Amino acid sequence: MGVLFSRTGNRHRAGKKSIKIELLLESLSSLERLLLLVALTLLLALVWKIAAEPITDYDSVWYHLPAIAQWYQSGTFSFPDWLKTDQTGRYPYDWEVLYSMFLLPVGDDSLIMLPNVIIWCFLGLSMYCTSIRLGARRDMSLSCAVLVLACPAVLRQVNTARVDLALAAFIIASFYFLLAFATSATELNLLFFLVSLGMLLGIKTSGLVYGSCLLVLLLWVLVCKTYSRRSRADLSKLLTSAPVWFGCCLGALLGGFWYLKNWIELGNPIGYVAVRIGKVMLFPGVLKYSAIHTTSLAHMFNFGEARHWAVLLRCCNSEFGLSLLVIVLSIATGIVWRVISSARKDISTDFGRVGLLFLGLAILGFFFWNTPYSADNVHRNFPVIQGWIANPLRYAIGLFSYLGITSAVLVSNTPLSGRWIIGVATVIAGVVALDGVLHLHLLAQWRCLLLWLQDPASF
Numbered sequence: 001m002g003v004l005f006s007r008t009g010n011r012h013r014a015g016k017k018s019i020k021i022e023l024l025l026e027s028l029s030s031l032e033r034l035l036l037l038v039a040l041t042l043l044l045a046l047v048w049k050i051a052a053e054p055i056t057d058y059d060s061v062w063y064h065l066p067a068i069a070q071w072y073q074s075g076t077f078s079f080p081d082w083l084k085t086d087q088t089g090r091y092p093y094d095w096e097v098l099y100s101m102f103l104l105p106v107g108d109d110s111l112i113m114l115p116n117v118i119i120w121c122f123l124g125l126s127m128y129c130t131s132i133r134l135g136a137r138r139d140m141s142l143s144c145a146v147l148v149l150a151c152p153a154v155l156r157q158v159n160t161a162r163v164d165l166a167l168a169a170f171i172i173a174s175f176y177f178l179l180a181f182a183t184s185a186t187e188l189n190l191l192f193f194l195v196s197l198g199m200l201l202g203i204k205t206s207g208l209v210y211g212s213c214l215l216v217l218l219l220w221v222l223v224c225k226t227y228s229r230r231s232r233a234d235l236s237k238l239l240t241s242a243p244v245w246f247g248c249c250l251g252a253l254l255g256g257f258w259y260l261k262n263w264i265e266l267g268n269p270i271g272y273v274a275v276r277i278g279k280v281m282l283f284p285g286v287l288k289y290s291a292i293h294t295t296s297l298a299h300m301f302n303f304g305e306a307r308h309w310a311v312l313l314r315c316c317n318s319e320f321g322l323s324l325l326v327i328v329l330s331i332a333t334g335i336v337w338r339v340i341s342s343a344r345k346d347i348s349t350d351f352g353r354v355g356l357l358f359l360g361l362a363i364l365g366f367f368f369w370n371t372p373y374s375a376d377n378v379h380r381n382f383p384v385i386q387g388w389i390a391n392p393l394r395y396a397i398g399l400f401s402y403l404g405i406t407s408a409v410l411v412s413n414t415p416l417s418g419r420w421i422i423g424v425a426t427v428i429a430g431v432v433a434l435d436g437v438l439h440l441h442l443l444a445q446w447r448c449l450l451l452w453l454q455d456p457a458s459f
Helices: 002-007 021-027 030-052 058-074 094-101 114-133 138-149 152-156 164-183 187-203 207-226 229-239 242-266 289-293 306-344 351-369 387-412 419-438 442-454
Strands: 275-277 280-283
Touching (some): 030 114, 030 419, 114 164, 114 387, 138 152, 138 419, 152 306, 164 387, 187 242, 207 229, 351 387
Antiparallel strands (some): 275 280
16 A cells, blocks of 8 residues: 555656655654554554454444355355345445455455455555645644544444445545646556546445546546646547556446446446436436435434534544544644734735635535435434434544544644644554553543533433
8 A cells, every 4th residue: 555655646767666664764753653653553453353353233244244145155246135125235335345355265254354454554544645745744644644543433443344434545545646646647646546436436325426526526637737738748648548548447347337237137327216317317216315315414403403413512522532623623723823824924825725625625524414324224213313323423434534634734834843733643542542452441431521521410
């Protein structure tokens, strides 16, 4: 993964390495080395967790793992037999295919969750590289990446067969490779973007929404480059190169296999959900999106209801913890500093980059808020917002990761020393690592303390 990210944006150079790891380690401060050591400890704790603890969450046992068992027994990639008349059985299953690759060599599920550990690292690396690409300092980029990796919502996904962690990782990775292509239009940048985009589409149905947005951004970048005489000739040569065509074919295979299979079997690439644009019915289905949308936060959340806000904030605290608080405070600090500096004309504010950051936050926030089943799962039929919404907050991992990138970029332009955020990130990640390795239940005790402070009578 490190080679993949470090070589993007650079031409192949014979006899030269893109990164000198020894020089990189020497340039790290003592606090940065400590933070990396804590992150490594957390990684080892996750490896121990997937090796020692069984998978018990409902979604994994219901359809993720049984689908893999069916493939292993039948020798074919097919939709789950017991869910063929259910929309759940018509989801894309790219990430489950990767799980199965770790089942085949040993014949049991002892290594089946290893891809989640890899994608956990991949998410952190994607965040770090994107932050650097957008102008953040190294210490801030590293700290915010570790803060996101150490939050409860992210860690809980590692030992489950759910695909939300992988979806978030490929959202950030696709965005990074798109940024790299926009600044340095090389074959590798476009190749990796197309492959990442294919994985994004093939992991989960909601990847279609995120992928469509990224494709629009790619088209915008290509249009901008066609207006540049210098870039026009190079761009036409690049788009007809073998690596780019290979990326298109591989991305189409990864992103289109399950949708094409649905189209052949049902006449609808999405499955049983009707696809309509205005009054035009593109693909018929027994499920209407309007009915599914009633399970989203956009439909059920009442902004004028104090109780809804209390439930949402309590769930955000349980899923994202202190990491969210530190990241939000960092963003607030960066915004205040920019406003003061702009008023004093101390710095020239890069409104384009800041606008891109907040536009991305708005788009990701809108997508999450309208995600089906983010407030109800149909079977429960909640009349109002309940504490159950903590469970689907895993859909917001991509949004939370981008929030971490935004905080790294904004706080990097302040005169604040990077030591304080590195120290906070080290403490939070260290507590999480110790809690995972030694089973001290420190996080549970912290949450109990917060609940006691809110309502001492309940104890």
